[in-house]
Amino acid sequence: MKIKPTPRLGMETPEADASGRPKGWTTNDAAVIEIANLSRRFGSKLALNDVSLRVPRGKVFGLVGENGAGKTTLIKHLLGTLKAESGSVRLFGLDPVTDPPGVLSRLGYLSENRDLPAWMRVDELLRYTQAFYPKWDVRYAEELRQQFALDPQARIKQLSRGELARAGLLVALAYRPELLLLDEPSSGLDPVVRRDILETIIRTVADEGRTVFFSSHLLEEVERVSDEVAMLHEGKLLWCGPLDTIKAAHHRLTLRFDTPQARPPVIPGALSINGAGQEWTVICNGARQELNAIVAKLGARIVEEHTPSLNDIFVAVIPKL
């Protein structure tokens, strides 16, 4: 049975204001990506359900969600390879379907499946891609190739998964695009490469004032590099906003009761409650003062309190839906 997600304090799905822009964002933020009420259906499955979000320039934007949540579908809409059934998608103020060259010349894309022609050599891939981008930086491309340890004569089909990801990343970065779209960039990369290369690159791109939009399952990674985060669940946007705000709106509390509790305590706004006997761990959202009052009323006291990690919040939220 599907339960319609209910908005919670501090993590509402952004509502549109009179101008059609989601509330809460300042208008002086130049938006690189603007999605309004985007829906998409594949047969009977609703892949995207009325998604609205806005990505400001110069930010690292992480998109999280479980498998089949609609992350890749959303990214394909940004690329224009999927056409919006309802709603609108704008990148740099342009529609990627009606003006593909206008949009695609300004973004770099790494696909989840590392779709590169297997028959090409790495060197041919670089030359081919270079032809489409006047801003291609030959020196930077060579630097990246050496950093990624890619043999220019190697055929794409002979590359390992990690090498494929690096080759894809190279051709997405070498023309210094204004927007970098990465679909599960860590997939296939070993932890060292992930941390040393990918995260460094993402931060570098953002520090240069460019924008990064990436989807990932690895919430620790998203938490380390993202400025803003959105979470998709069954095609619906659950949260969207600055990471710090989202984390600040959640609390991880350890409660101690005087007597053992046979059942988990009932706490309004609790996303997950785990434990047994006298000690229970609660992840919840809501105003901190209200929580104190509720805990006191239950006859318990807060013995420990942390800011939950993104992973804690994700794991707590998903089973509730």
Next chain:
Amino acid sequence: MNTPAAAIAWEIWRKNRLVLALVTALLPISFLLRAILWPEAVQLFEAFAVVATAVILFWVFSFTEIDERGRHSGFPARMFVLPVRTVKLVSYPVLYGTLSILLFYFAWVGALSVQWNLNLPRQTILCEAVLPAAIMVSIQAGVWALHRFNWTRMVALTAGATLAGCFIAFSLEGEAWVSRKQLTMGAFAVLAVAYGVALVAVERDRRGNWLKWLERFYQGIFDALPWRRKMFAFPQQAQFWIEWNRRGWFMACVLGIGMAIGLVLLPLSSALYLDSTLTLINFSMLPIMTLWFAGVSGMHLGRSDAWSPEVTLHPITATRPITTGAVVFAKIKVAALVTGLGWIGFALLAYPAMQTVRWYQHFNDDLLQFWSTFPGQHPTLVRWAGNPVVILTALGLTGHGIVEGMCPVLRGQPRKQFWEFALAMTLFGIAILVAGWLYHHQEYMPGFLLLLPWITAAKLTWKWGTAARAFSEAGRSDLYSRKQLSSLLAIWVALTSGVILSAALACVAHSIPVSIILFLAVCVLPGGELAVCASNLAQNRHR
């Protein structure tokens, strides 16, 4: 379903149930048609049904699956991790394939014997039953053994099928050469060897140790081949390069060989002492084969990667900052180059193809003189075909044939493409049926010739109407730049003018009724395909 045998049988059925149901239905349909159609039409349908059923069964029981990177289609690799011995994994599909083809053969032989009062000798039936079974197992062995080498597999299977076809045809024709008993024993031997090859191939493939030497060999060749080291001057050049690579030469060869095959068929008219009408139909095999192979090349060109089962536009193209019109233009330029090279290939192959006239020698001893006497026997045809306008129009129509084949494939919707193809083939079949019927009922020909101009006019109206709509929509959609659209329009006008002029030249010769010439001319006139290509590709690019 608690045994591997049942599971494999269920899998084959589940994946192909619709097509297997269709194949099963063809037999009762042929009985039904016998009650309502004339015998020639029923025979034509039955010939089609038998060939189609055999091809479908060979296809279904080749039992393949595409690997996880979508590159090769071989024995399902996921089955290698099942706790089942290889001999069982291989034997079940081989057994089911053999039984199905035997069932198919006996069902059709039984039906045809009843329908046409045939009484085939037992030795003939045994021989003809074992042959398709041997072919089935050989195909399975070839498909599984060479699955990592698409080109090699295609060439090996095509060459094997051609050689086997020729060998069987000549064997069945000449009793003195090889007896039916020897042929039957030979087929049994081939079946056994093919089964052994399939077993060894799948077993060694399961251990990841199959044909490594061939892989190294090809790798050596590919490494020695020159590769692109120069920069591209502009995006369109890069796009042309990616479209041409890996298939340009292949398509040119397909086209050239296809046209040469058309030439090989021309002496049939003399070999079989065909009358003037059938001779004309036989001569039309050359343009038909040319357009057919051009269409096949176009279907190849329409896909991003013709060697992959993926039909959507490859992301490497879909995500490049290039207009959809420019991608189509790169493909059209490839089509033009393929046409030129295909014709050059045809010119080079023409002489060897003409020498195959010796194959027909046992039909008619005078055939050795067929080509030397051809200009004298058909002066009007030779004069017409030698006209520069006709030659240029033929070149243009070949290129347009590639575009026509490519146009529906660009949409990336195989189901829609299949139904369009099926509709076109049905209409073609109906035209053949009508022509066949008229040939046997010449008394209706004058009446038909009175009706034909109306059919021609309707077809012309429809064709020009769709072309006008296609160009006007292309202009509105902005998928093509103004310059690109003007170029396409110029090509369309030139081609249409060429067809009209060629038809006029044919009318002046007075060899064929004018109404037939006009009908044929309208059939080959270009429609709106050049303009529709971009909107079809846009549907694929922005799904």
